Amino acid sequence: MSSRPTIFDVAKVAGVSIKTVSRVVNHEPNVRPSTKERVDNAIAVLNYRPDQSARNLASQRSHLIGLVYDDPAAYEMPSGGYILDLQQGALEACRSAHSELLIHPCDFRKKNVGIELKELIEETRPAGIIVAAPLSNMPKIVRAIESTGTPCVRLSPGNDSSKKLTVSTNDREASAEMTRYLAGLGHKRIAFITGDPDHKAVAKRFLGYQDGLKESGLEFSETLVAAGDNSFGSGEACAETLLKVKKTPTAIFAANDDMAAGALRVANRLGIDVPGQLSLAGFDDIALARQVEPALTTIRQPLDRMAETAAAMLIKGNSKDKGDDGPVVIPATIKIRESTGPAPR
Amino acid sequence: MSSRPTIFDVAKVAGVSIKTVSRVVNHEPNVRPSTKERVDNAIAVLNYRPDQSARNLASQRSHLIGLVYDDPAAYEMPSGGYILDLQQGALEACRSAHSELLIHPCDFRKKNVGIELKELIEETRPAGIIVAAPLSNMPKIVRAIESTGTPCVRLSPGNDSSKKLTVSTNDREASAEMTRYLAGLGHKRIAFITGDPDHKAVAKRFLGYQDGLKESGLEFSETLVAAGDNSFGSGEACAETLLKVKKTPTAIFAANDDMAAGALRVANRLGIDVPGQLSLAGFDDIALARQVEPALTTIRQPLDRMAETAAAMLIKGNSKDKGDDGPVVIPATIKIRESTGPAPR
DNA sequence: ACCGGTTTTGACAACGCTGTCAAATTAGTT
């Protein structure tokens, strides 16, 4: 039995040169169907499988896709669901393309994070990198990656989404819609819990909230805004603040589900009926949104589809098709569940 | 400027042969301190970084660690927290060893999962594979991986944990302890929600529950047992069943947190006070356990430490130390929170 | 200064594949 068959073995069995085998394996054009078949047979007989290391070395590129995201363990533990969704989607695209997913959480607060990423890339030579928000809107990070020449698609980059290789969702519009929905239920005092200011996409949600208010003829008021940081705990804190004032809001819209869940917990603790006395809405539709009681009305950010699209762009882009992909927008959709209802009289 | 410096460039600058550079880079012995220093300088000056692909090809081994686990997306979405903890720990070990983590969820229900794994391994040549439960106790899976000759450490393999390269926790003992704790609170009717039978480690928890009952002088009763499948939804279903009988239990111990959280939700829905009327305990200590209200008493399974240990074994084992690691056991610890209390009178 | 033994170094062949480019074959025209 000995060791694994190499391209030479296949070539010998098929009676062709190694280059021809290489062509067949890589689906390159200009191989006569009859030869392709001979080679395919030989491959099957020998159970040949190309060695990626050799391939990578020769082609200066691997079949790895790197997924880089903010390391949740570096400080506290916010939306883990966010990460799983991302991975899920990227894996989906990888699976069908025979690529593998390398995950690399990193702490953007660390000074040498740029070097760390460069090392990762230069050593592992991935076919491409997917950078999740909020890392995707930090020049330091993006520049470090781009300086290696490795294709890199950014998820929800927030600012200059005009640039290519970008996948985002319509945070602002969807948030406006949610706000209008709440207003449509009769709510006059709709509060908002903002998210981490480093996260540009999340910041857009605040803008969307204001749009929605205006479109519904409602006044914007600073007193109805609390500043969270995307974590469950900050959602609790913000809700406590918002519910302590005299004229309490009848609805709270949080910039993400973790915070909305935190707010819900506070409401439960305070004996406030949701949605009877208080409507609660989130953003992201992480698994937790369905597990709390009552289940959260939220906005389904298609994170998995976004990551899948990103991975697909990288994989395709690499195979020379060079389809220059402009910025892609995958729309978010409102999911109405049990935590929202008509405003109390 | 041009392209990346190679080992030749370093050798030239340092005035030595490439082999010597290689020695320095790999911390091999028998290099005179003075030469080492010259080489290190050259490396620093050129900002040289060895190319992993070339390394892998030459050494037939990469710096990748593969993490293989049951694909939660393949059916429904149970404990995502489980996976994140695993990743977290493995990443921890990787980080300090300059290795990278490849994640590969796979659906064990699929017929060709063995082939898929072999392909993954043969193409990517990881330094080692970590197999999480319940995959770690499926002969089909384990055999496929072992047939490639790649070192593979199993997490919570359940059955023959006597074999080497195994990291587990004391599921049974910890469950017994939890049961005794509940009994100590005065509970006489302690129900149990079992988990997925494919998951051997989870099955041990059921045994531990029985041990605990016996040790506390309590009778085991089939009517106090409901069969779940590890999912949140099954926890809900089981709780409904258990709470429907005449003599309802005063405590429910679920084989994992997802199911415990499901049970908690049912209790809330039914207006049953937790822990006043009903105590609830889980197992795993996933993030969700802290986010529900009241926070779940549970058993902290040191998943992250387990994965970290596993990764470390793989990384070390590869560097020739050959420290033959027997089965490692990392003990779980009880976390008492708000969901358990004295039995109602 | 000379010897055996040890430590340190270097030359060079792998490793298994892809890229380049030229040779061979086939197809298309006249």
Place this chain on the structure above:
DNA sequence: AACTAATTTGACAGCGTTGTCAAAACCGGT
């Protein structure tokens, strides 16, 4: 049949390391 153009194939040189093994340098004891 001769000739050109297009298609298909193959020889061979890398790609940047590690491994092997022999050569060179060094060491302590004569």
